Amino acid sequence: MLKKIALAASYAAIAFVIYRYGDAVLTWLQQTDNIPSVIAAATLMALFPVIPYPVVGGVIGAALGPVLGAAVTWTGSAAASILMFLFIRYGYQDWGRRALERYKHTRKLTALFERNAFLTILFARLIPFIPSFAVNLFAALSRMSFVSYVVASSLGKIPATLLFAALGDDVMTDPAGIVTTVAVYGIFLALSLLLYRLWKKKRPTAA
Template identity: 35%
Template sequence: MSAARGTPATRTRRALGAAGRMAVLAAGLGVAGWIIRTLGLAPGGETGMEWVDHWIRGQGLWGEALFLLAGTAATAAGLPRQAVAFLGGYAFGAAIGTALALLAQLLGCAVSFGWARLLGRDWAARRLEGRFGRHLRPLHNRLVSSPFGATLALRLLPVGNNLALNLLAGLSSVRLVPYLAGSALGYLPQTLVFALLGDGVAVDRTAQLILGALLFLVSVALGVWLLKREPPAG
């Protein structure tokens, strides 16, 4: 038996440790989801606009801080980031709503990325070598080889799962700084679009709603173009 493999007891401890880390990872995401449901942001509870009317609008710095906290927890747990941007625009207007929603999205991105990296990277590295990894390997390789460009292109598209991408990046060897930079720039167009839509709903500005829809289409087209320009993963 090679030293790299270790004794059966060592392998057992490693397996139990990996299982424990993954359990903590799942529990953390579950707690974030519970916070969202408690705040009334989950489907079936108080609607987002009702929650904002009750807790956020007109509350000054307290409302902004609570929105930032709730938006971070929401995006970290998988709530669509566009919903956070819409509620930001509804609560604070397009400019401030965009800034606060973008910050909440980035914090949520960093939380889920860091949570996955801290607890599950070794487990993921082994899985990427097996049958499970064959489906994720192309995306993983593209993110690793071009973390800023690939992330930027993927963030501009309205498809995909924000949380899943954060977890995949955290579980892999993707570098954090370019990943967050690409996320920030890629989040911005749709964050602005949905903040404009939320602001338009709040003040009944039809022209603003139309502008938001047009900007959304431009964002999607740009994402597709950038993704096609990205070199294929090796």
């Protein structure tokens, strides 16, 4: 129990520091060209999402351009999700599993998730309004393998990070392009949701 409390307190303390100096970090991101430092800062901002990560991705995209900005934003986001997965799995999985198995509904949901974990994580990452922390939490508390999580989560993050970086670059260079960027991503998202629903309908018959 003391270990869990210490881990939670450490996380809260770092989150407070990010909150206190978040604006300064965003300003620095707009001015620096040190890529490793930007990746480290992006990872911290994603790991402690006091400032919404789409804002961070937009700032990085505006500073570095859509391609490099997307690569840096994706690297930071993927690294943060992996670290959060490990933090929860090795700090709280035993406690979390007991909580999930306490109720029949959550037991069924967990079993369904574990049966289709890879595709569920992949599609969840494609939908930007699904909270990243919720995805990290459920995956870490499940029996999903670490490698499967890393691959599914990292692949699923690519479209959203491209969007954030492209929007940030559009704001600085071509504001009219924002409409096109959002429209393209909207079409992509609609197709992803359609594929996911088709997959869910077919899944029970295959079982």
